[in-house]
Amino acid sequence: MSFxxxxxxxxxxxxxxxxxxxxxxxxxxxxxxxxxxxxxxxxEYEGRKIHVVALNTFYLPSVEDQVIGKIIEVNMNxxxxxxxxxxxxxxxxxxxxxxxxxxxxxxxxSFLDVGDLIIAKVVAFDRTRDPVLTIREPGLGxxxxxxxIRVSPAKIPRIIGRKGSMVNMLKKETECKITVGQNGLxxxxxxxxxxxxxxxxxxxxxxxxxxxxxxxDRVTEMLRKERGGIG
Amino acid sequence: MTARIKLVDxxxxxxDGRKLNELRPIKLEVGVLSNADGSAYxxxxxxxxxxxxxxxxxxxxxxLALPERALLRCRYHMAPFSVEERKPPAPSRREVELSKxxxxxxxxxxxxxxxxxxxxxLFIEVLQADGGTRCAGVTAASLALADAGIPMKDLVVAxxxxxxxxxxxxxxxxxxxxxxxxxxxxxxxxxFNAVSLLQMDGLLTIEEFKQALDLSxxxxxxxxxxxxxxxxxxxxxIREEVEECLQ
Numbered sequence: 001m002s003f004x005x006x007x008x009x010x011x012x013x014x015x016x017x018x019x020x021x022x023x024x025x026x027x028x029x030x031x032x033x034x035x036x037x038x039x040x041x042x043x044e045y046e047g048r049k050i051h052v053v054a055l056n057t058f059y060l061p062s063v064e065d066q067v068i069g070k071i072i073e074v075n076m077n078x079x080x081x082x083x084x085x086x087x088x089x090x091x092x093x094x095x096x097x098x099x100x101x102x103x104x105x106x107x108x109x110s111f112l113d114v115g116d117l118i119i120a121k122v123v124a125f126d127r128t129r130d131p132v133l134t135i136r137e138p139g140l141g142x143x144x145x146x147x148x149i150r151v152s153p154a155k156i157p158r159i160i161g162r163k164g165s166m167v168n169m170l171k172k173e174t175e176c177k178i179t180v181g182q183n184g185l186x187x188x189x190x191x192x193x194x195x196x197x198x199x200x201x202x203x204x205x206x207x208x209x210x211x212x213x214x215x216x217d218r219v220t221e222m223l224r225k226e227r228g229g230i231g
Numbered sequence: 232m233t234a235r236i237k238l239v240d241x242x243x244x245x246x247d248g249r250k251l252n253e254l255r256p257i258k259l260e261v262g263v264l265s266n267a268d269g270s271a272y273x274x275x276x277x278x279x280x281x282x283x284x285x286x287x288x289x290x291x292x293x294x295l296a297l298p299e300r301a302l303l304r305c306r307y308h309m310a311p312f313s314v315e316e317r318k319p320p321a322p323s324r325r326e327v328e329l330s331k332x333x334x335x336x337x338x339x340x341x342x343x344x345x346x347x348x349x350x351x352x353l354f355i356e357v358l359q360a361d362g363g364t365r366c367a368g369v370t371a372a373s374l375a376l377a378d379a380g381i382p383m384k385d386l387v388v389a390x391x392x393x394x395x396x397x398x399x400x401x402x403x404x405x406x407x408x409x410x411x412x413x414x415x416x417x418x419x420x421x422x423f424n425a426v427s428l429l430q431m432d433g434l435l436t437i438e439e440f441k442q443a444l445d446l447s448x449x450x451x452x453x454x455x456x457x458x459x460x461x462x463x464x465x466x467x468x469i470r471e472e473v474e475e476c477l478q
Contacts, residue, residue: 014385086287
């Protein structure tokens with residue numbers, strides 16, 4: 001039973017993290033009783049479980065995730081949605097209409113057309129099937145205003161913060177509506193462009209410095225300074 | 232043959248001033264291309280090679296997709312200006328073969344089974360060649376894969392040993408490769424002590440082969456350290472900058 005790295009130390013794929021009676025967490029794998037890292041990231045220990053918090057990843061869908069996607073295709077009975085993951089998602093036509101959907105009567109493009117952005121939730125995904133989305137929940141649906149920025153999906157937990165502390169702080173300080181998609185897309189809509197600019201700047205700072213500590217305080221400080229300068 | 236070039240002089244010094252078991256100077260850089268999902272650049276002696284990774288992403292054409300794992304596709308290509316005499320840009324027999332062996336040397340290191348029905352596309356572009364490009368290509372490619380955030384068992388690192396003027400020499404350069412008696416490129420996963428590529432041309436005795444293999448693995452371990460540093464460098468720099476600001 002032994003650890004080979006300190007907490008928050010950077011490891012590379014193949015680094016031996018621990019030997020003995022431990023559990024594999026995110027981005028790790030086991031070979032016999034040894035636990036190795038499978039991605040570049042920071043080591044975290046959580047009881048007997050060992051995680052590597054990845055510094056760069058792509059988005060792999062997971063059921064219940066909220067994502068922001070773009071319609072790339074209109075099919076007979078639904079839409080194909082790009083959710084910037086290795087797998088393209090589908091949204092069924094029945095999601096859009098309250099009455100039963102009839103292809104000969106209902107025009108799908110009048111509801112969502114190619115290029116439209118949607119906030120959606122993943123309802124099904126596994127190895128054999130492409131992800132299926134839903135928009136029939138409050139807060140989901142077509143995006144009609146605001147601006148979208150893209151960050152690495154690895155940084156999303158940092159942008160949300162512990163129990164939403166970071167994103168709540170951002171909302172309060174910038175007075176913007178911020179919708180975070182687990183796939184790395186973030187929708188920002190504020191009362192004026194200046195507020196939105198501040199939010200974008202803050203999110204970019206968080207993405208840049210995601211692997212450093214004391215980030216929430218630094219971002220708060222930066223936002224207050226910036227706002228003071230304007231006012 | 233008359234007036235052959237002397238590859239190793241009486242003091243055991245090679246044409247470029249190296250000792251027998253000395254690597255060429257290596258420079259590694261990660262994340263050099265912003266349009267690729269992951270990328271790396273290597274300079275090993277006069278070699279200059281770029282590696283870029285896209286994916287995992289949709290497979291095109293569709294019918295190539297595998298139901299149980301990701302498809303790894305690799306293209307090794309030499310730029311027309313990478314060698315002294317212009318090389319036609321179309322893939323030659325040699326490039327097609329190297330694409331295959333490089334792909335096979337990287338496959339065991341990647342968790343392909345985690346991403347069924349997708350493809351991971353790898354491009355290795357040799358900008359300037361000076362012998363040992365397949366090895367430098369593998370070294371750069373595994374960095375690009377790690378940079379793309381693709382889960383891997385280990386980094387793959389490659390290095391060649393050859394025989395020149397009767398001496399075993401580490402990390403062949405172009406002239407030693409062409410004029411020497413043998414060439415033994417090896418790709419290696421250091422944490423598992425596993426060899427994933429082993430080729431040989433020329434002639435070596437069994438005893439020489441064993442020594443050459445050990446020498447190659449030794450070279451691989453040295454390059455492996457550089458690989459890890461290169462991967463971490465970007466993030467450590469940001470962290471230090473932040474810590475400086477705080478003080």
